Amino acid sequence: MPQLGQSCVLGFAALCCERRLVERLWDCFCLGTAMAHAGYRTATSYELRPAGPSDTAAIGALAREVFGPGPDRDPRAAEHRIAHVLQGAHPSSAVALDAAGAVIGATITIQRGPLTVLSLAIVHEDWQSRGVGRALLGRFPAREPGRNRVIMSSPDPKAMRRYAALGLHLRPTVSACGILRPRAVEPVPEAIAISPREGAQLVDAIAQAEQARGVPYGRDVEMWHAQGDTLHVIDDRAAVVRGGGVLRIAVARDPEAGRLALRAALASVPPGETVHLRHLREGQDWAIGEMLRAGLALSPEGPLFSDEPLGPLHLPTGTVF
């Protein structure tokens, strides 16, 4: 006689259905509790798609909301930098969209020579700790021989957790910030101040030095030019890009030239303007000493993450490293 399944007996089927429902509810409760313990809140649906230049305004608006006001956060300049890095961005760059199609998260990754740089990673506050960042960064390129993946992290514990999970090495940093101590910074006679476009070849030659970035900036120099930054140069030995009180990058062939270029940049900061230099790390006493001498305060900052050690004569910028 053929075996009859439970569904053949009406009462059994109803009983089983009820039991399955109770089990499902119990499973959901357990999963919810486990996720809450892991720092997650219940997620609703979102989807990912590749990011492109047409996402500039939405990502810019999200960045303004997530990061809020602060040094170097002029909305137009920030949006211009986002547009710049979205041009030719690595295909792993992505946006997360909620059910209504609004951008609630984004990552932008760029490649510069052998460097793979995470230029931006943000998730809307209402969506943070729900696994959106994990999904976005799941697309970040894996480690590859001959390439160095680099990320300048914010101090957000969620960011550091995500980046460490990518297998990158953590390198602690501090930032230097404040108003210059009166008369602490003397002008540097041998320094010249030019536009980044004028000094593009010079800054690229210095950037390529082994102890510096190791890679030229190429078309990224245009980004600084477009936002009206100034390039401070010491011969063909050191260069600093400065916008107002923000020291964006520094590259040098030797520590003494690096110190002089930083001093020249500080001496040109408009009076009363807050100076800001981020991500100073171990092995960069040449720069740290110059900041302390100028009366600036050091504070803990988000770490730098990278596969390989980084050139000590290079102070990078988050956007393009």
Ligand SMILES: CC(C)(COP(=O)(O)OP(=O)(O)OC[C@H]1O[C@@H](n2cnc3c(N)ncnc32)[C@H](O)[C@@H]1OP(=O)(O)O)[C@@H](O)C(=O)NCCC(=O)NCCS
């Ligand atoms: C950093 C950021 C992009 C991560 O995105 P997210 O969607 O919040 O991240 P996820 O939910 O995928 O992952 C967060 C991780 O941190 C953990 N976490 C949550 N809150 C935490 C806390 N207060 N302390 C430590 N860890 C925490 C979560 O458990 C999760 O780790 P797990 O997946 O291993 O369990 C997002 O939080 C963000 O935009 N932060 C503000 C902006 C910022 O600082 N961006 C980084 C710029 S470099």
